[in-house]
Amino acid sequence: MSLGQAPPSETLSASDPASTAGISTDSKPDPAFYACSVKQAIAAHKPFVLVFATPAFCTSGTCGPALDLVKQVAPDYIGRVNFIHLEPYILQVADGRTQPKLGA
Numbered sequence: 001m002s003l004g005q006a007p008p009s010e011t012l013s014a015s016d017p018a019s020t021a022g023i024s025t026d027s028k029p030d031p032a033f034y035a036c037s038v039k040q041a042i043a044a045h046k047p048f049v050l051v052f053a054t055p056a057f058c059t060s061g062t063c064g065p066a067l068d069l070v071k072q073v074a075p076d077y078i079g080r081v082n083f084i085h086l087e088p089y090i091l092q093v094a095d096g097r098t099q100p101k102l103g104a
Contacts, residue, residue: 011084049084
């Protein structure tokens, strides 16, 4: 790996809405944003956009709308660019709600 290259991370991916709920707090997740890991995107040898965002838990005007903004432009790049959403938290579904797993 040289300077400027992303590490081939095994980030979480999902193939159906039920499993997407366990890795995203987006209220209207686009399945394409969860279809591949960073490692798979690198292996595909095409550009990718990696969005670090937690829509349900972000309180600032900067990070809150970040994922929505990227989702707006993504249709213009279908087939040419992979888009990946990555939550900064490990998530769990408890009491029917997706929540961050906090603590040790």
